Amino acid sequence: MDNPIRVLVGKVGLDGHDRGVKVVASALRDAGMEVIYSGLHQTPENVVRAAIEEDVDVVAISILSGAHMTLFPRILELLNGKGRDDVLLCGGGIIPEKDREELMKLGVGNLFGPGTPTTEIVAYLEKEIAARRGK
Amino acid sequence: MGGDRVALARAMTLVENGSPGAADLLDRVYPRTGHAYRIGITGPPGAGKSTLVSRLVGELWKGGSKVGVVAVDPSSPFTRGALLGDRVRFQDLPDNSDVFVRSMASRGSSGGLAFKTGEVCDLLDAAGMDTVIVETVGVGQSELDVAAAVHTTIVVLVPESGDEVQAMKAGLMEIGDLFVVNKSDRLGAERMARGIEDMLRLSPARHDWIPTVVLLSALRGDRFPELLEAIESHRSHLEESGDLAELKTETARSRIRDLIDACIRQQFWATDGVNEQLDKALELIAAGGSSPYSAADEIIKKFTGGRG
Incomplete structure (x- = not known):
């Protein structure tokens, strides 16, 4: 029986900076995960639709536009609305500490800032998903 | 679709992973399969398969069809990881339950599909889809599993896909029921299409069918009525000749x-x-x-x- 971690990786909203998200997507692939890359300029609705159809364990969103306080809660709300509150929503980008804390309080997972080693992201996802599947 | 999208997606994971219960699930689902018409899209990397599929989904949906898509990309033989990028091309899907797209990693299968692609198509079929489209990994000349898994196989090529000698080789060129020469605005597209037609005329017809060649641009979306018509006439041919029923028996075998x-x-x-x-x-x-x-x-x- 085969059960790789499936991750939807993408960018939401009007933000065309995709170098970082591609580096992360490649790192997760190299860690043995199945990475669904959604591409740029996704709507939260689009992301959640893909997350459901692909039955992912993780939705990882990159936001560098400053719209994180709108987009993360919206995605969370849509996932919950579809009964997929078990999906780990996490991400990265330029996100101030205060906002980060607030988002984590809402139920968003880790948000990684610039300069984070990809090994740290991989280790976080592996640990988090193992714990969730173990339940 | 009637059913629950979350449940359908979960069932696919169960089947794909070969989890306990997968065989029972498939056993229960099987009697409800057989409704969906299955179309395979194959061709070399970069030929425009995903763009073509995405456009085809839109056209079929506009025509009143519920469409399921299974898009396969390769798994790494080293890490078993995969980057599934076909959704990038699927941006303008109708936002409703008539269309369902699933990406699959090949997970060690070398025939251009994943081992469980056929079973995942069955789930879409049983969920009430009228058409199921299977997009293979970008193939070379011999990853030909798709031909046995679908009713109509479409081979997508581009003007740069090679000369007539390439078109004469065994393998990929033998499994197409339809050929699409994509990127028709490029130099040599017309000549490529005629070259394939010439080659096909010299080949023995499989199932008494001489494949059609459609020259189009998936990006611009022209000539899709021609493509839909070609698919429809292949389907009628299979239905009239009884080959459609035979194919189901062969798949079961x-x-x-x-x-x-x-x-x-x-x-x-x-x-x-x-x-x-x-x-x-x-x-x-x-x-x-x-x-x-x-x-x-x-x-x-x-x-x-x-x-x-």
Whole structure:
């Protein structure tokens, strides 16, 4: 029986900076995960639709536009609305500490800032998903 | 679709992972399959398969069809990880339950599909889809599993796909029921299409069908009515000739064989003493006293009652 971690990786909203998200997507692939890359300029609705159809364990969103306080809660709300509150929503980008804390309080997972080693992201996802599947 | 999208997606994961319960699920689903018409899209990397599929989905949906898509991309043979990027091209899907797209990693299968792609198509079929489109990994000349998994196989090529000698080779060019020459605005597109037509005229017709060649640009979306018409006439041909029913029997036959093969293999390697015998044989081979051929022969004779 085969059960790789499936991750939807993408960018939401009007933000065309995709170098970082591609580096992360490649790192997760190299860690043995199945990475669904959604591409740029996704709507939260689009992301959640893909997350459901692909039955992912993780939705990882990159936001560098400053719209994180709108987009993360919206995605969370849509996932919950579809009964997929078990999906780990996490991400990265330029996100101030205060906002980060607030988002984590809402139920968003880790948000990684610039300069984070990809090994740290991989280790976080592996640990988090193992714990969730173990339940 | 009637059913629950979350449940459908979960069922796909269950089947794909070969989790306990997958066989029971497929057993229950099977009687509800057979409604969906299955179209395979294959061709070399970069030919425009995903763009074509995404456009085709839109056109079929506009025509009132519920459409399921299974898009396969390769898994790494080293890490088993995969980057599934076909959704990038699927940006303008109708936002409703008439369209369902699933990405699959090939997970060690080398035929251009994943081992469980056919079963995932069954789930879409049973969920009420009218059309199921299978997009293969970007293939070379010999990843041809798709032809046995669908009703109409479309081979997508581009003007740069090669000269007539490439088109004469065995493999990919033999499985197309339809050929699409994509990127029709490029130099040599017309000549490529005519070259394929010439080649096809010289080949023996499979199922009494001479493949159609459609020259189009998936990006611009022109000539899709022509493509839809070509698919429809191939379908009518299969229905009239009885080949459609035959295909279902053939699929069932190969599924049964695969399941039995897998079961026997698993049973054999779980037999007491087999692995110990293998280790012993390996020591002997290392010492120069045996070969893999005689070792296999001995092991088979010993553990299957001499049916080697």
